[in-house]
Amino acid sequence: MRAKSTSANPAIQAAAPEGAAATDVGRLSLWQLMKRRFLRNRLAMAGTVMLVILYLLALLADFFAPYHYLAKSQDYVLLPPQWPRFVDAEGKFHSRPFVYGIETVLDTYNLRYMHKADPTQIYPIGFFVRGAEYKLLGLIPADIHLFGVQEPGTCYILGTDRLGQDLLARTLHGGRVSLTIGLVGVALTIMLGSALGTASGYYGGVTDTLMQRGIEILASFPQIPLWAAFAAAVPPEWSSLKRYFALSVILSLVNWTGLARQVRSKVLAYREMDYTSAARAVGASDWRIILIHMLPNALSHIIVVATLSIPGMILAETSLSFLGLGIQPPMVSWGVLLQDATNVTVIVLNPWLLIPGLFVIVAVLAFNFVGDGLRDAADPFAI
Amino acid sequence: MAISQPVGSTDLLLEVKDLKKHFPIRRGFLRRTVGYVKAVDGVSLRIRRGETFGLVGESGCGKTTTGRCILRLIEPTSGEVILHDPEKGPVHVEALDKDQMRDLRRDLQIVFQDPYSSLNPRLTVQQIVGEPLVVNKIARGKELQDRVAELLAAVGLRSEVMDRYPHAFSGGQRQRIGLARALALNPKFIVADEPVSALDVSVQAQVLNLMEDLQDKFGLTYLFVAHDLSVIEHISKHVAVMYVGKLVESAPTDELFRNPRHPYTEALMSAVPKPDPRAQSARILLTGEVANPAKPPPGCYFHPRCRYAIDRCKVEAPALAEIAPEHLVACWRAAELDLRGIG
Amino acid sequence: MAELDEVLRVDELRTYFYTQEGTVRAVDGASFAVKRGQVLGIVGESGCGKSVAAQSILRIVPPPGRIVGGQIIYHRQVAADGASNLSEMLNLTEMHPRGQEMRSIRGSEISMVFQEPMTSLDPVYTVGDQIMEAITLHQNVDRREARKRAIEMLEQVGMPRPGEIVDNYPHQLSGGMRQRVMIAIALSCHPSLLIADEPTTALDVTTEAQILDLMRNLQKQTGTAIVYITHNLGVIAEMCDDVAVMYLGKVVEQADVDSIFYDPKHPYTQALLRSIPRIGQARKRLEPIKGIVPDPYAIPQGCPFWPRCIHAMPGLCDHDQPEYVPIAPGHSVRCHLFRQEAM
Incomplete structure (x- = not known):
């Protein structure tokens, strides 16, 4: 035998349907109510x-990245990320983002190639440019990428790995x-x-x-x-x-x-x-x-x-x-x-x-x- | 057990004979049975067609288990449940196989205590009330909808509520929906398991009145299980009192309340707080606690709390005996005691 | 000298819950007074705000609830020599809920017994530890003395073998025994006011009778005033000197217990008394209150009871909120019927 639950527990009261919209809420299934509560949760949204x-x-990886994920580039091994910039070395503002060219020098002390940004070379980033061919969703042949730069410039936003592959x-x-x-x-x-x-x-x-x-x-x-x-x-x-x-x-x-x-x-x-x-x-x-x-x-x-x-x-x-x-x-x-x-x-x-x-x-x-x-x-x- | 109630077999609807339900207590890794909780221990009832039979007792006395064993929602350990059908004659409910039981379920229905857990929150009112009809392939489509609307009307709900979900309803309205579901198959007999004890006082009266109206309209027979004596007195024609799995007293309502013959019944009635500040009288206070059904005391289970107990009560359990017409008591001293009733 | 007799006066208390779905006006204009050494019953159906009112007095309203209006005046007795009833007035609504002042009152001068004896005791401490905690928190005694007092308290609440029970864990006790422990804890610091929130609702009727008897006897012995919250009119009639009837957050009527039962003025009080089945009375049809308790988010405009009231006056009751007016010494009503009489 269960005790009568007659407490004025606000949690129980709150479980009752909303007043003005009582008729609406009554017609909503628990799934719909769950959706309503989920949509109100900012962190979850x-x-x-x-x-x-x-x-x-992930789905449109080929489109969002300018290079193929297996394409290797021996000239640019372990290249640090090339951040898109708006302001050049002289403080001039460019309305279109750009990346600097890369100058590769041999560090004779450590015996490794060092990549340095060359502020004299400016490659503006183009949007919806043609590049490496791929199959969109594995079906539709395409060669449009969200962004890219003109050769011989490079655009490795997240840098490259030890084989010179685009990390992005x-x-x-x-x-x-x-x-x-x-x-x-x-x-x-x-x-x-x-x-x-x-x-x-x-x-x-x-x-x-x-x-x-x-x-x-x-x-x-x-x-x-x-x-x-x-x-x-x-x-x-x-x-x-x-x-x-x-x-x-x-x-x-x-x-x-x-x-x-x-x-x-x-x-x-x-x-x-x-x-x-x-x-x-x-x-x-x-x-x-x-x-x-x-x-x-x-x-x-x-x-x-x-x-x-x-x-x-x-x-x-x-x-x-x-x-x-x-x-x-x-x-x-x-x-x-x-x-x-x-x-x-x-x-x-x-x-x-x-x-x-x-x-x-x-x-x-x-x-x-x-x-x-x-x-x-x-x-x-x-x- | 000598029960010789002068009930004509024609107006007898349901007979329960020596019903027992012993739940095993299992312990340890191998779940070995180390004992039994005798939830129901030899209960016999005779319920007349069209009447309300009240079954009253405190929590854990086995009244709910009795109701569920009759419907075989819990399989009884032993005993007989006989449904008297004017055409088919007596049917032994406890002996039916699965398919026969499915057919018989139309005649025996149940209304539950908890208005929240008794309705599936994922289903609409139409699906809930219509489930018995769908399961038994009685109606579908438009016909189903019409039948559900009829049932809802019978319990005082408008048919517009059909596409709502249970969370849109208050406790009293949910009990009405539960009643509509129980009525869907035109049952003869309904076990009402504490149907109003979870409801507010002002709503209790609505549901009790509705149950009485439905009884008249559809010729229903109720087994009304409750712990509230005032509700039991109001609705029942005949009342049985349970204590630790056994019946201690059974009598027509007025007889039981005016002239109780078992000390437990007397104490139970005396304990009910009366809503009248001018009618307060001295209470019979029971000492101690309700006996543990897994380890009941020897003799009469009530003797450790009974103020009239004699030596015999401690060693020998009294059987239910007829002390007056239709008045059965299980007490050694029933004949000599002058107990206090109500009013 | 009416003021001096009071231990607590609640004046137009408003406690709202600010939920995502809107504001729940759990208590929305509750006024009542508790006389020193007397029992005030607060009666109402679920959701009427009676428990929130109690939580407000102790300043333990759970978030998102807040007291947004009204006053709770506690009259602390300074000299209790019987001849001079000197008291200082403390406004509990102005205190910080977790501040030193409130903490010294809560559990010591005003204490509480809750409905659920299962959850209000901590399962990992012995009964004795929990009584001793209450004693050492508010009184300057050492552990040995506290233990001695704990055993005394257990004896006082009618516990058998208090010297043994003091070392038991809550799960070793039955519901009624746990509630006795709760009462022992609440009374251990000799409070001026005890708030009992449905202390017997979860108990069986024979156990309830024991607890009610105990509380009445302790109240007579100690002279502690009690606010007794319940939905059971029978308990009210047995326990209380005064009664406040609540409906949807408002106290609609307060009077002495005899007037409430024999001369109720508010239509809700009258309807409530008519709707309950009474033991020992002829079987007559119950008179339920029509309709259902409205949703807490959609409390009707005007008098909250008008949609269910048989005396509702269109244009007035559904538009204006009635004032809470005294109609006789110690008898106040919140109803338009009585405003008209006064004018």
């Missing part, structure tokens, strides 16, 4: 915008792998986690006990060595694409246990809900109860958990590739790019090689903001 930008950059192009391409491997992994996680979690929670008994013990064993392995072991088992002769999918499967194999537990606990809670009993009392089948009364209620929770687990997957991919166990060159990912930044010399002399790390941070933060926003929005007591 900022995260969403960041993610849209990141995915657009490589970072944006790397995003394709790093940002999507999480999504594929999470999709697999959702499928595995919801199916096994629902079965475990709904049927209970021996099924549940076995599954929970199995999950406990799986979850008690240290993650990184487990990933490493799986990744090492992937045959080295596999193509990049196969490797990519193998990696996402590995990520989700380790990841689904958490979601399965959460779904199980939700299903256990829904099993005790009176609406489930009511459905059973009118003769609804197990399938109907699971599909109509449990999964739709668990779905918002699943989405939140999934969103919050994407950053972990991005970081996992980055770690594995960084250790050389994940994506292999010539395919690029942020982890592969960060492999170049493994020693102190790099951090001191070529700090721009850490820029892919910045992208990782931004992406992870953005996903966390969005996930937190979704979680707050899904809270049924804060309409």
